[in-house]
Amino acid sequence: MAAPGRLPKSIATVCLSGALPDKLEAASAAGFEAVEIFENDLLTFDGTAADVRRMCEDLDLAVSIFQPFRDFEAMPEPQRTRNVDRAERKFDTMQALGTDLVLVCSNVQAAALDDPSRAAADLREMAERAARRGLRVCYEALAWGRHVNRWRQAWDIVRRADHPALGLCLDSFHTLSVGDDLAGIGVVVPPEKVFFLQLADAPRLAMDPLSWSRHHRLFPGQGELDVARFLRDLLGTGWAGMLSLEIFNDEFRAAPSRRIARDGLRSLIWLEDQVRRAPLPDLPRLSGIEFVEFAVDPAARNELGRFLGGLGFAKAGLHRSKDVELWRSGAANLVLNAEPDSAAAERFEQLGPTVCAMALRVDDPERVVARAEALQYPVWRERIGEGERRIPAVRQPDGTLVYLVEDPSQGAQPIWEDDFSLSPIADGPAAPLGVDHAAQAVAPGMMDSFVLFYRAVFGLQPEALWELPDPYGLVRSRAFVAPNGSVRLPLNVSESTRTGTGRFVSALAGAGVHHIAFAVPDAGAAADAAAARGAPMLDIPENYYEDLAARLGLGDAELHALQQRHLLYDQDAAGGVFRHAYTRQFRDRIFLEIAERSGGYTGFGAVNAPVRMAAQRRNARQGIGSVPSD
Numbered sequence: 109m110a111a112p113g114r115l116p117k118s119i120a121t122v123c124l125s126g127a128l129p130d131k132l133e134a135a136s137a138a139g140f141e142a143v144e145i146f147e148n149d150l151l152t153f154d155g156t157a158a159d160v161r162r163m164c165e166d167l168d169l170a171v172s173i174f175q176p177f178r179d180f181e182a183m184p185e186p187q188r189t190r191n192v193d194r195a196e197r198k199f200d201t202m203q204a205l206g207t208d209l210v211l212v213c214s215n216v217q218a219a220a221l222d223d224p225s226r227a228a229a230d231l232r233e234m235a236e237r238a239a240r241r242g243l244r245v246c247y248e249a250l251a252w253g254r255h256v257n258r259w260r261q262a263w264d265i266v267r268r269a270d271h272p273a274l275g276l277c278l279d280s281f282h283t284l285s286v287g288d289d290l291a292g293i294g295v296v297v298p299p300e301k302v303f304f305l306q307l308a309d310a311p312r313l314a315m316d317p318l319s320w321s322r323h324h325r326l327f328p329g330q331g332e333l334d335v336a337r338f339l340r341d342l343l344g345t346g347w348a349g350m351l352s353l354e355i356f357n358d359e360f361r362a363a364p365s366r367r368i369a370r371d372g373l374r375s376l377i378w379l380e381d382q383v384r385r386a387p388l389p390d391l392p393r394l395s396g397i398e399f400v401e402f403a404v405d406p407a408a409r410n411e412l413g414r415f416l417g418g419l420g421f422a423k424a425g426l427h428r429s430k431d432v433e434l435w436r437s438g439a440a441n442l443v444l445n446a447e448p449d450s451a452a453a454e455r456f457e458q459l460g461p462t463v464c465a466m467a468l469r470v471d472d473p474e475r476v477v478a479r480a481e482a483l484q485y486p487v488w489r490e491r492i493g494e495g496e497r498r499i500p501a502v503r504q505p506d507g508t509l510v511y512l513v514e515d516p517s518q519g520a521q522p523i524w525e526d527d528f529s530l531s532p533i534a535d536g537p538a539a540p541l542g543v544d545h546a547a548q549a550v551a552p553g554m555m556d557s558f559v560l561f562y563r564a565v566f567g568l569q570p571e572a573l574w575e576l577p578d579p580y581g582l583v584r585s586r587a588f589v590a591p592n593g594s595v596r597l598p599l600n601v602s603e604s605t606r607t608g609t610g611r612f613v614s615a616l617a618g619a620g621v622h623h624i625a626f627a628v629p630d631a632g633a634a635a636d637a638a639a640a641r642g643a644p645m646l647d648i649p650e651n652y653y654e655d656l657a658a659r660l661g662l663g664d665a666e667l668h669a670l671q672q673r674h675l676l677y678d679q680d681a682a683g684g685v686f687r688h689a690y691t692r693q694f695r696d697r698i699f700l701e702i703a704e705r706s707g708g709y710t711g712f713g714a715v716n717a718p719v720r721m722a723a724q725r726r727n728a729r730q731g732i733g734s735v736p737s738d
């Protein structure tokens with residue numbers, strides 16, 4: 109039974125990959141109370157409807173609905189009579205399945221009559237036949253229905269049919285995709301006549317609703333439709349039924365069903381918070397990336413230390429009880445973790461030197477932990493030594509850790525002082541003000557899991573998607589940004605295994621941070637200092653600067669100053685300017701950036717990414733900057 113406030117939750121089998129038993133197990137393991145049995149999943153199952161019913165019973169799952177029943181209403185004879193026979197046969201199936209509800213979606217046939225009273229009469233007859241067996245029918249307007257494609261039209265027909273066993277099915281996608289909403293629904297539809305509710309989000313795409321719906325639906329919170337408002341409008345009528353997810357998505361169909369099912373449940377928990385039905389602990393107030401942590405062993409640490417030294421990083425502290433070093437430049441912190449028998453060691457054993465974690469500064473770490481746990485994200489607490497601070501972490505969808513540390517600028521004792529013996533270091537010119545952003549490569553099909561994670565746990569907003577041409581394929585990039593701009597996390601994904609992103613993902617069997625940008629007050633001075641230290645900076649071709657001059661009309665002196673330092677440049681419409689430069693790669697797996705923002709620039713220099721990616725490939729071919737990997 110659902111807790112007070114919470115509503116029971118269901119998921120359509122069509123959302124999940126695998127054979128029907130896999131789908132049911134995944135739904136049950138995630139904690140759903142019910143499943144929509146999608147007819148195709150039954151047709152392709154090698155067993156009877158009664159077998160499905162038993163499986164569901166064993167898994168503690170109710171069958172919330174059987175669907176879809178297509179092209180039923182307002183057909184001319186002889187299809188009309190045939191449809192009634194077809195309905196009786198599906199009622200048999202429903203009874204064997206143990207569900208009392210069937211979904212009829214609006215007719216898409218060219219032969220369908222544009223006659224609401226005929227549609228009403230047909231549905232009334234179906235409802236009457238259903239009622240004789242104790243069954244019920246609900247009617248859904250598909251956004252591409254031949255004559256019925258809005259919920260108000262579907263309601264008009266249900267109202268005319270006037271049968272207690274006939275009600276409405278609402279589906280957020282069909283309503284929101286055509287620019288409609290549920291405003292005012294309470295005035296016309298009694299809440300008890302909404303028999304079923306399907307929830308789906310989607311990205312905004314310029315596409316016909318049918319293709320959009322069949323391939324690109326997402327869980328609530330993963331897309332751009334206002335599903336929360338949709339649900340709020342319905343709850344406002346006093347309706348309190350089951351929340352059911354119905355997502356047709358090509359990536360979901362290919363992904364492990366357990367991850368997708370769990371994301372589905374999380375999306376509904378998040379949505380219940382959005383509509384204040386079952387509030388979660390408040391979102392954190394974020395104030396930056398406190399550190400990025402590398403998994404190393406002593407040898408890799410030496411090599412990585414030399415690489416970091418090029419940007420002015422130096423050892424600034426030693427952990428009191430573990431083989432962990434703090435490297436620092438200005439206000440940017442990097443942790444090099446060689447402690448055996450730790451989460452870092454586990455990652456090092458498998459993947460060699462890589463970023464294994466990052467830490468976000470938040471107002472109250474324990475509240476974030478409570479929020480993450482309520483959303484069923486795993487929480488990690490490393491063992492600690494006497495007198496040391498326990499830093500909790502949440503696991504990202506790829507298994508890497510996000511530590512949560514209290515913001516030292518808000519009066520909290522910096523974690524470094526409890527756990528490290530610190531040795532002061534002298535900062536060079538234009539030392540970092542902090543970590544500007546940390547970019548991650550994610551495996552294809554994982555992006556939407558991250559969208560939900562960052563939005564639901566941290567309240568990060570996904571920015572628009574960039575499509576960046578790498579010499580060997582396309583990289584799609586999307587940044588997640590805190591509302592106050594203090595945390596920026598770009599995520600990159602590539603279907604091609606030959607792009608920089610794709611190679612990183614396959615080499616590292618998943619995902620991780622592959623690029624850390626440090627905010628500097630003056631990119632020119634920082635680049636000069638890096639050059640003086642012999643940092644391996646990425647060469648940028650002359651053509652880039654010629655294009656810059658043509659595109660943005662920069663003066664010769666400014667252009668020369670950029671070119672000399674391998675600096676890239678971008679500006680936005682409001683006059684914000686971005687100057688940045690990259691190092692070559694460390695072992696083909698991580699590179700660093702110095703980044704100067706001015707005039708309120710909020711982007712990442714995405715226009716320059718193709719130039720950077722091509723330069724990285726050129727450098728890699730020339731055998732520079734990429735020490736052979738282990």
Ligand SMILES: O=C(O)c1ccc(O)c(O)c1
Nearest residue numbers: 176213248279321322354
């Ligand atoms: O795409 C479809 O055909 C389809 C079927 C059933 C639904 O509930 C739906 O929203 C869409």
Ligand SMILES: [Mg+2]
Nearest residue numbers: 248279306354
């Ligand atoms: Mg639907």
